[in-house]
Structures are given as C-alpha cells and as structure tokens.
Amino acid sequence: MISKSKTSKDNSTKVYIKTFGCQMNKLDTELSIGSLAKKGYSFAEDEKDADIILLNTCSVRDKAEHKVYSHLGSLRDQKDRNPQLILGVLGCMAQNEGGKIFKRMPHVNLVCGTRMFSRLPELLEEISGSNKHVLAIDEDGEVDFDRMVTQRQNRYNAFVSIMRGCDNYCSYCIVPFVRGREFSRTSADIVDEVKKLADDGCKEITLLGQNVNSYGKGLNGKVTLATLLRELDPIDGIERIHFLTSHPKDMTKEIIELLENCPVFVNIYTCRHSQVQTGY
Incomplete structure (x- = not known):
C-alpha cells in the first residue's frame, strides 16, 4: 500500500x-x-x-x-x-x-x-x-492508536479493529503466536471511531479481529459482539456493517438471532467468514 x-x-x-x-x-x-x-x-x-x-x-x-x-x-x-x-x-x-x-x-x-x-x-x-x-517484539503490549480517520484507502469504506489476538491455538494456525493473546477495545472507543468515520463520509465498515465472536473478553460488564452491534446500528451515515474473522465455536445464539430476526438491524449486512480448517 x-x-x-x-x-x-x-x-x-x-x-x-x-x-x-x-x-x-x-x-x-x-x-x-x-x-x-x-x-x-x-x-x-x-x-x-x-x-x-x-x-x-x-x-x-x-x-x-x-x-x-x-x-x-x-x-x-x-x-x-x-x-x-x-x-x-x-x-x-x-x-x-x-x-x-x-x-x-x-x-x-x-x-x-x-x-x-x-x-x-x-x-x-x-x-x-x-x-x-x-x-x-513485545508480546504483551496492547495496540493503542488515536486514529486519523482521513487516512484510509477508500472514502466510503473503512476497517475498524474491535479486538486483537486469539486464544484458540488451533493446531494448523500460527495466529496466536504472532498476534498474541486476545484483548478487546472498549465499545466506547469503537463507537467514537465509527462516528468520526461516518462524519468523514464513510458508509460501510468492517469490524476486524482474529476472532470477533469472542469480542468483550476482559472488559467490564456484559460486553459481547451482539451488544456492540446494537450500539453501532443507530449511528447516522453507516449503511452496512461487516465483521470477520469468526470462529465457529464462539458463535452464539444471541449473535445469530440478532442478525436474522431483529428488524432494527435490517441495515446490517453480515459477511460471515469461518475457517474451513476447523471442519465445521
């Protein structure tokens, strides 16, 4: 790039x-x-x-x-x-x-x-x-950025990190060894970033993490990917939300019902990405 x-x-x-x-x-x-x-x-x-x-x-x-x-x-x-x-x-x-x-x-x-x-x-x-x-190459640090939202490849699309790392240690995968253990950003930080992106003309965001389904681990209170999606949905200007990567073992009924049955989330487009190596 x-x-x-x-x-x-x-x-x-x-x-x-x-x-x-x-x-x-x-x-x-x-x-x-x-x-x-x-x-x-x-x-x-x-x-x-x-x-x-x-x-x-x-x-x-x-x-x-x-x-x-x-x-x-x-x-x-x-x-x-x-x-x-x-x-x-x-x-x-x-x-x-x-x-x-x-x-x-x-x-x-x-x-x-x-x-x-x-x-x-x-x-x-x-x-x-x-x-x-x-x-x-510190393995334990947490990535912390005050993002300059204008710096992105596409004016109308943006990636947003919600968590980093993976605790699954699948036998075929090097990710936990190079990305470290899981940690999640606070929902307040993520919502603030997405609002700034929307103000800059962004229409579509992709929530990123090595395992987005486990978002919320280590945060105070009951914080999950589903609760985060509920907070992001009302933001004016954002028309589509994708998320990846999802590990099948951490997919919850709450997420599935939220995406498939709740009319308030008709503007969320899900890109469900699962690793074929898992055998699911």
Missing part, C-alpha cells in the same frame, strides 16, 4: 509502506500512516524515492515470508547506494522471525512486531542517523 497523503512539510522525510496479507494488516498500515503523518512525515509514491521503506508482513503461509525476504534482498543495492536509508519489517513476520531477520538481512534496521507498531515514530527516531538495528 502506498499512501497519497500530503503534509505541510514539502521537504520532510518520505516513507513508503508496502503491505502483505490480510485486512488487519491493511488497517495497521493505515494506522501507521496516520501516526507518521502527525509527526510530519510525508509519503513516497515509489520506494526508489523513499528515505524509509517499511514492509508490513504476513506469516500465515511460508510463501508470504519468502516474498518478503525476496523483496528485502532486492533492496540491498538501494541500501548500499544510500546507507542512510532505513529499512523496516513490521507485522506478523517480524513477530515470528524476530532477530533472525537481521542475521539473514543485515541491511534491515527495524523489526517491529504486531503489538509494537503504535510506537513506530519513536522507533524510527531512535534509528535515524545511527543506522543501527532495533528489535521491538
């Missing part, structure tokens, strides 16, 4: 971000662009014009990691020509591979995991001018 956002600084440091993988990665890239824009960074249309190149990565399949390593290898000459160029690996592959990335690709400066990318501006500041390696 390449952001086309503009800042007031024509001569500011230029960042190029390329995104691999899922919808959550696309959202994380948008959040990162917003946080960097607030610090005065601008964004390059081509990686050849960038002072900082960041790859937001995926680890669901080996092929995804191979693509990233191949791309990093292709950037070695550019780094040799410009030693001040900062190269960073973000996301699931960074969390999974950690310091191994530095050993295999020593021209990389930053390895930033899935729970640390909200610290991206300060991590880049730490590297600036030093060309050193910085490893940031």
Whole structure:
C-alpha cells in the first residue's frame, strides 16, 4: 500500500509502506500512516524515492515470508547506494522471525512486531542517523492508536479493529503466536471511531479481529459482539456493517438471532467468514 497523503512539510522525510496479507494488516498500515503523518512525515509514491521503506508482513503461509525476504534482498543495492536509508519489517513476520531477520538481512534496521507498531515514530527516531538495528517484539503490549480517520484507502469504506489476538491455538494456525493473546477495545472507543468515520463520509465498515465472536473478553460488564452491534446500528451515515474473522465455536445464539430476526438491524449486512480448517 502506498499512501497519497500530503503534509505541510514539502521537504520532510518520505516513507513508503508496502503491505502483505490480510485486512488487519491493511488497517495497521493505515494506522501507521496516520501516526507518521502527525509527526510530519510525508509519503513516497515509489520506494526508489523513499528515505524509509517499511514492509508490513504476513506469516500465515511460508510463501508470504519468502516474498518478503525476496523483496528485502532486492533492496540491498538501494541500501548500499544510500546507507542512510532505513529499512523496516513490521507485522506478523517480524513477530515470528524476530532477530533472525537481521542475521539473514543485515541491511534491515527495524523489526517491529504486531503489538509494537503504535510506537513506530519513536522507533524510527531512535534509528535515524545511527543506522543501527532495533528489535521491538513485545508480546504483551496492547495496540493503542488515536486514529486519523482521513487516512484510509477508500472514502466510503473503512476497517475498524474491535479486538486483537486469539486464544484458540488451533493446531494448523500460527495466529496466536504472532498476534498474541486476545484483548478487546472498549465499545466506547469503537463507537467514537465509527462516528468520526461516518462524519468523514464513510458508509460501510468492517469490524476486524482474529476472532470477533469472542469480542468483550476482559472488559467490564456484559460486553459481547451482539451488544456492540446494537450500539453501532443507530449511528447516522453507516449503511452496512461487516465483521470477520469468526470462529465457529464462539458463535452464539444471541449473535445469530440478532442478525436474522431483529428488524432494527435490517441495515446490517453480515459477511460471515469461518475457517474451513476447523471442519465445521
């Protein structure tokens, strides 16, 4: 993904971000662009014009990691020509591979995991001018952003994270090891974000989480995906709400009845996404 956002600084440091993988990665890239824009960074249309190149990565399949390593290898000459160029690996592959990335690709400066990318501006500041390696892969941190809602690919559609992580540890899946344990955002934060998106012209939102059906764990009171949908439904301007990914074992009767039988939710369009590997 390449952001086309503009800042007031024509001569500011230029960042190029390329995104691999899922919808959550696309959202994380948008959040990162917003946080960097607030610090005065601008964004390059081509990686050849960038002072900082960041790859937001995926680890669901080996092929995804191979693509990233191949791309990093292709950037070695550019780094040799410009030693001040900062190269960073973000996301699931960074969390999974950690310091191994530095050993295999020593021209990389930053390895930033899935729970640390909200610290991206300060991590880049730490590297600036030093060309050193910085490893940031804390497994227990909670991603916390003051979202810049104008930073998104499509004016009328937006991704909204409601929870992160997964506690299921299915035998076939790496997600709990790279996204960490489950934690949910408060419904108040989510409602506030969706209202801001609606005010900015957004018509359709997709609620994201590694397992949205378990939304609410760890929050005070009886908070569930169903109660969150009830809070989101009245927001003016939002015409469709999708959610994914859903784990079959955590789907509840409350959610099903809410989506299928309650007339107040006729404006909710559900995209029910279940993993075929579960066997359900």
